[in-house]
Amino acid sequence: MRIRTLIDVPPKARPGELITIRATISHPMETGYRRDSGGTLLARDIIRTFSCRFGDKTFFRSDLFPAVSANPYLSFHYRAQVSGELTFIWSGDRGFEHRERVALIVE
Amino acid sequence: MIVARLALRPLLWGLATRRLLLALALALVPLLLLSGHTLAQASGQPPTPGFSTHSAQRTQPQVLQSPVDRRRSGFSFMSPATQALQQDDAQNPAMLWVGDGLRAWREPAGRGGNRCADCHGNPNTSMRGVAARYPAWDAALARPVSLAHRINLCRERHQQAPARAADHEELLGLEAMIALRSRGLPIEPVTDPRLQPAREQGQALFSTRIGQIALSCADCHERHAGARLGGSPIPEGHPTAYPIFRLQWQSLGSLTRRLQGCFTGVRADSPEPFGEIMSALQVFLRDRAAGMPHEGPGVRP
Numbered sequence: 001m002r003i004r005t006l007i008d009v010p011p012k013a014r015p016g017e018l019i020t021i022r023a024t025i026s027h028p029m030e031t032g033y034r035r036d037s038g039g040t041l042l043a044r045d046i047i048r049t050f051s052c053r054f055g056d057k058t059f060f061r062s063d064l065f066p067a068v069s070a071n072p073y074l075s076f077h078y079r080a081q082v083s084g085e086l087t088f089i090w091s092g093d094r095g096f097e098h099r100e101r102v103a104l105i106v107e
Numbered sequence: 108m109i110v111a112r113l114a115l116r117p118l119l120w121g122l123a124t125r126r127l128l129l130a131l132a133l134a135l136v137p138l139l140l141l142s143g144h145t146l147a148q149a150s151g152q153p154p155t156p157g158f159s160t161h162s163a164q165r166t167q168p169q170v171l172q173s174p175v176d177r178r179r180s181g182f183s184f185m186s187p188a189t190q191a192l193q194q195d196d197a198q199n200p201a202m203l204w205v206g207d208g209l210r211a212w213r214e215p216a217g218r219g220g221n222r223c224a225d226c227h228g229n230p231n232t233s234m235r236g237v238a239a240r241y242p243a244w245d246a247a248l249a250r251p252v253s254l255a256h257r258i259n260l261c262r263e264r265h266q267q268a269p270a271r272a273a274d275h276e277e278l279l280g281l282e283a284m285i286a287l288r289s290r291g292l293p294i295e296p297v298t299d300p301r302l303q304p305a306r307e308q309g310q311a312l313f314s315t316r317i318g319q320i321a322l323s324c325a326d327c328h329e330r331h332a333g334a335r336l337g338g339s340p341i342p343e344g345h346p347t348a349y350p351i352f353r354l355q356w357q358s359l360g361s362l363t364r365r366l367q368g369c370f371t372g373v374r375a376d377s378p379e380p381f382g383e384i385m386s387a388l389q390v391f392l393r394d395r396a397a398g399m400p401h402e403g404p405g406v407r408p
Contacts, residue, residue, distance in 0.1 A: 004206055008197035026203045028357070070357035071200045 003027075003098050007088060012105050013080035021052065021060075024073045025090050025098065031066040047092035050074055054104070055084050064092070080106045180399055181342040181407055184333075189354070193406035201283055201352040201404035204276075204359045208284025211277050217268025223281070226265065230288055238282075238289040239401045242390050244301045251305050251390050255282050255361055256381045273380030279359045282350050286403030294347065296397035302390055305383075309391025312384065318375030324388075339408065345396035346389070348405025355408065362389060 008022040025047070032044025044066065051061040060076045078086075083106045091097040182190060192198050212223040212230055227233040241254040252260065255278050262268040271278045297306050313324045327336070328344030335341065349362040356364075363380045366388060370377040378384035 002207070004203045006197060006202055006206075022197045024198070024200065024203065026200075069354070071203060073198055073200075 005088070005098070005100050007100060007102055009086060009102050009104060012107060015081055015106055016079065017106075018077050018079050019104075020075060020077055021086070022073065022075045023050075023052075023088055023100075024071055026071050027090070027092075027096075029064075029066070029068055029070045029072065033066065043093075045093045045096075047072060047090050047096065049091055051089050052076065052078075053087040053089070054078065080104060082106055176398070178345060178396070178399060179332075179343055180345055180347045180402065182348065182402060182405065184340040184342045185406075185408060189406055189408055193348070193402070199352065199404070199406055201350065201359055201406065204280045204283040204350070205287055205404065207276070207280035208282070211280055212284065217262065217266035219265065219267040221266045223261070230284065234285045234288040236289050236292050236295075238286040238403060239292045240295040242302075242305075242386050242393065244299055250383055251302050251386050252381070253361075253363065253386055253389055254285065255279075255363065256386070258282065259381070274361055274364050279350055279361065282361065283359060283404040286350060286401070289401045290403065292401050293398050294393060294396050294401050297390060297394040305387040305390045306394055307391075308384075308387040309389070312388050313391055313395075318370070318373035320373045322373045324369070344392065345399055346392050347396055347399050348402035348407065350403060351405050351407045353407050359404065362392075 004026040006022075006024040008020075010019050013019050027047055028045060029047065030042055030045040032042070032046075034042050036042055046066055046068070047064045049061065049063055050072075051058050053059070059078055062074060062076075064072060084104055086102045086104050088100045088102070089097070090099075182193065185193075192200075196202050209230070212227075215222045223230075238254055241257070242251040243257070244250075245252045245257070245260065247264075248260075255273065258278055258281050259270040263270050297303070316323045316326070324344060327341050331341050332343040333340065346362045346365075349365070350359050351365070352359050353365070363385055366385065367377040367380070378388075
């Protein structure tokens with residue numbers, strides 16, 4: 001299935017402002033503990049880590065676990081100093097990796 | 108079973124009559140305020156806002172002071188955390204499907220290669236209020252169809268594309284995108300006379316006991332609305348927020364899927380997703396919720 005994301009970054013920030021960034025990604029977060037109607041164990045398929053970078057520098061990182069619900073939502077902060085590019089990286093089981101880039105405008 | 112149906116009918120009639128009276132009373136409020144205002148001015152007294160000496164006010168003061176619609180959306184039964192999830196589009200997981208719906212709207216489909224946008228243009232204008240008035244009449248089938256069914260019919264007739272199964276991701280995407288264009292608008296009552304037989308059929312189904320557990324919709328969603336079933340509140344069953352992202356499903360789903368859940372819950376066979384029974388029930392439920400604001404795409408526990 002196609003991967004969809006919802007990323008909420010303020011359109012503009014003042015230098016030194018603490019901004020709230022929110023990100024949701026579509027993902028089933030299959031726990032690995034459930035069985036299908038035939039009784040077969042469904043293999044675990046979760047996002048293991050999420051990180052957010054400003055330029056090359058990772059400023060937020062989080063581990064995710066089977067107890068996290070589908071379509072995980074994360075909210076975190078960043079102190080904006082200069083304009084640049086934010087990179088959102090989700091990676092997990094079965095070689096899952098998804099990146100999104102969002103411009104951050106500071107003025 | 109028949110006894111139960113007979114016993115429930117007056118209950119439903121009572122509800123309909125009460126709603127009618129309430130609507131009448133609401134319509135009278137501005138009139139009364141206006142007359143009070145002019146009376147006060149004529150007698151040289153300063154007008155008192157919201158107060159009038161009209162006799163109707165003495166007989167029904169509670170209606171004038173707080174014209175309350177006693178119906179409650181499922182939203183009001185939810186925890187503040189779940190309510191916040193619905194109200195913030197950056198958190199509402201249903202918005203993931205809305206983006207998909209917009210993409211499907213603009214992409215050619217089927218042998219015809221037509222896009223939804225070719226006929227319907229900009230959804231912001233052409234789809235405004237649409238979700239608030241479905242199910243609607245389909246001339247070719249000569250019966251009412253749900254919004255998802257209509258999208259499927261459009262696929263078959265105008266795009267020469269195969270119909271999608273109920274709750275297919277693409278249908279849900281389009282339905283969610285269209286539902287968003289009716290957010291906050293009141294759900295329209297059934298006024299099309301052609302829908303009347305379906306509405307009556309739906310009303311009868313609503314109070315008919317079914318399944319091994321022998322419960323009717325009304326048993327839970329009218330008699331015991333507000334009570335709890337297995338720790339969860341029983342809502343009044345107003346379909347105001349469909350398609351919903353249901354936390355229990357961990358996915359977006361239609362009113363059809365939700366109704367199927369209730370059919371399974373009382374151990375009855377589920378009717379066909381796009382069939383006559385399902386659409387009749389939906390016509391009645393939408394009419395029952397007429398006037399309540401459309402919240403879709405919403406979140407439910």
